[in-house]
Amino acid sequence: xxxxxxxxxxxxxxxxxxxxxxxxxAPEHTSTVEAASAYAxxxxxxxxxxxxxxxxxxxxxxxxSAEEAVFDLIGIDAALANAFRRILLAEVPTMAxxxxxxxxxxxxxQDEVLAHRLGLIPIRAxxxxxxxxxxxxxxxxxxxxxxxxxxxKCTKQRSSGASPGPAVVGCAPSTAGxxxxxxxxxxxxxxTSGDLEWIPQGEQEERFRDAPIAPVHDDILIxxxxxxxxxxxxxxxxxxxxxxxxxxxxxxxxxxxLLPEITLPKPxxxxxxxxxxxxxxxxxxxxxxxxxxPTATVARPRNCTMCRECIRHPGWDERVxxxxxxxxxxxxxxxxxxxxxxxxxxxxxKVLMQKASDIATLLKDATAGQQSEP
Amino acid sequence: xxVEVCGDESAATFTFHNxxxxxxxxxxxxxxKMPETSFVGYSVPHPAEPKMNLRLQTVxxxxxxxxxxxxxxxxxxxxxxxxxxxxxxxxxxxxxxxxELR
Numbered sequence: 205x206x207x208x209x210x211x212x213x214x215x216x217x218x219x220x221x222x223x224x225x226x227x228x229x230a231p232e233h234t235s236t237v238e239a240a241s242a243y244a245x246x247x248x249x250x251x252x253x254x255x256x257x258x259x260x261x262x263x264x265x266x267x268x269s270a271e272e273a274v275f276d277l278i279g280i281d282a283a284l285a286n287a288f289r290r291i292l293l294a295e296v297p298t299m300a301x302x303x304x305x306x307x308x309x310x311x312x313x314q315d316e317v318l319a320h321r322l323g324l325i326p327i328r329a330x331x332x333x334x335x336x337x338x339x340x341x342x343x344x345x346x347x348x349x350x351x352x353x354x355x356x357k358c359t360k361q362r363s364s365g366a367s368p369g370p371a372v373v374g375c376a377p378s379t380a381g382x383x384x385x386x387x388x389x390x391x392x393x394x395x396t397s398g399d400l401e402w403i404p405q406g407e408q409e410e411r412f413r414d415a416p417i418a419p420v421h422d423d424i425l426i427x428x429x430x431x432x433x434x435x436x437x438x439x440x441x442x443x444x445x446x447x448x449x450x451x452x453x454x455x456x457x458x459x460x461x462l463l464p465e466i467t468l469p470k471p472x473x474x475x476x477x478x479x480x481x482x483x484x485x486x487x488x489x490x491x492x493x494x495x496x497x498p499t500a501t502v503a504r505p506r507n508c509t510m511c512r513e514c515i516r517h518p519g520w521d522e523r524v525x526x527x528x529x530x531x532x533x534x535x536x537x538x539x540x541x542x543x544x545x546x547x548x549x550x551x552x553x554k555v556l557m558q559k560a561s562d563i564a565t566l567l568k569d570a571t572a573g574q575q576s577e578p
Numbered sequence: 579x580x581v582e583v584c585g586d587e588s589a590a591t592f593t594f595h596n597x598x599x600x601x602x603x604x605x606x607x608x609x610x611k612m613p614e615t616s617f618v619g620y621s622v623p624h625p626a627e628p629k630m631n632l633r634l635q636t637v638x639x640x641x642x643x644x645x646x647x648x649x650x651x652x653x654x655x656x657x658x659x660x661x662x663x664x665x666x667x668x669x670x671x672x673x674x675x676x677x678e679l680r
Binding site: 252553568570 | 592594597599600601603604605606607608610611612615645646649650652653654655656657659660662663664665667669671674
């Protein structure tokens with residue numbers, strides 16, 4: 205039987221199969237047709253084959269920076285794209301502060317709130333070289349715990365000419381804010397993530413010589429203090445996943461959208477072209493001179509947010525067709541900074557592979573167990 | 579993770595412990611795309627219970643065997659996505675010059 209992707213469906217059905225339509229009232233044909241036998245009546249098969257997937261699947265990197273990656277996954281279904289997104293959010297492990305031993309805290313902020321705030325600080329450490337502590341937790345060692353110390357005290361700044369206050373560990377001078385800052389003349393009134401001092405355990409110093417472990421950002425405000433107040437604590441980072449707590453989520457956002465596809469069935473020319481260009485708030489359209497006639501063209505379809513402003517006025521929904529390509533995903537992964545975004549996506553795919561093989565093994569065990577029962 | 583199987587040869591309900599929609603929907607999709615499947619559906623009975631049920635009815639072959647095949651497909655798909663993505667990143671790097679690291 206011929207496969208549905210090789211053609212054979214009437215043009216309008218093929219369009220409904222591969223595109224979703226954005227209409228004035230509501231989107232149409234949003235679902236994907238999955239069942240292998242869905243088009244059997246037309247003499248077409250709709251099954252999955254790995255060969256076909258290998259042939260058709262493409263990845264195109266749009267932009268890549270230390271924080272964010274934008275790339276297109278083309279020729280994949282929403283079920284899989286969504287699995288990668290979900291895994292990125294909840295199942296790619298990172299390191300985050302999990303245990304806080306508070307030795308002294310005379311600041312305004314309560315111990316438990318302080319501990320929570322510490323937990324949310326992104327830590328620059330590759331979780332792949334660490335182990336989970338498990339439940340019940342394994343004994344702490346250099347392979348499952350990263351230790352930080354926070355020792356800060358707020359003092360009044362000495363009058364000019366004198367040396368700065370005694371033993372104020374790593375406190376940034378208060379340069380906070382505009383206006384009449386009450387921090388003026390104080391040392392260590394702002395406790396930031398930069399004050400966290402990494403205490404290498406065992407051979408950690410040697411192992412992380414090239415990339416010393418530290419908070420991703422040095423300027424995250426943890427607490428504010430007044431003269432005489434101090435905080436002294438030790439914080440332990442452990443490996444975890446976002447499913448347990450969002451602090452372990454390696455991404456700020458991981459999202460995807462379908463590729464917008466805008467078509468003008470008939471040329472839009474003259475004043476209409478100007479109107480169309482003017483209607484679009486995201487500047488999707490351009491006007492080009494085609495054979496002396498100013499004609500509207502779709503210059504930047506990726507800008508389109510499907511706001512439907514261009515089809516709102518009577519008659520325009522016939523002239524502008526807003527569709528999205530159902531198997532073209534524009535992925536955007538923004539890392540919290542522990543690992544580069546492209547590495548995070550690779551890790552998410554590996555997690556899915558691991559899941560598939562683990563479940564296959566468990567399934568084998570479960571069926572073997574059932575057969576051996578009397 | 580734990581898998582329970584109940585039912586006869588061609589139909590079965592699989593219970594996946596500590597799994598959710600991530601695996602539920604992908605496995606459901608892979609199964610739906612197989613000609614051996616006549617019905618497949620999954621549910622998470624309660625959001626607070628870390629459990630996912632998958633019901634599979636095949637046109638004849640043992641359900642466990644079909645699920646096995648679907649998991650194999652899923653593994654191969656992921657493997658190919660990983661390979662293609664790594665190649666695309668490498669290609670992007672050579673075209674754009676290496677981006678600043680950290």
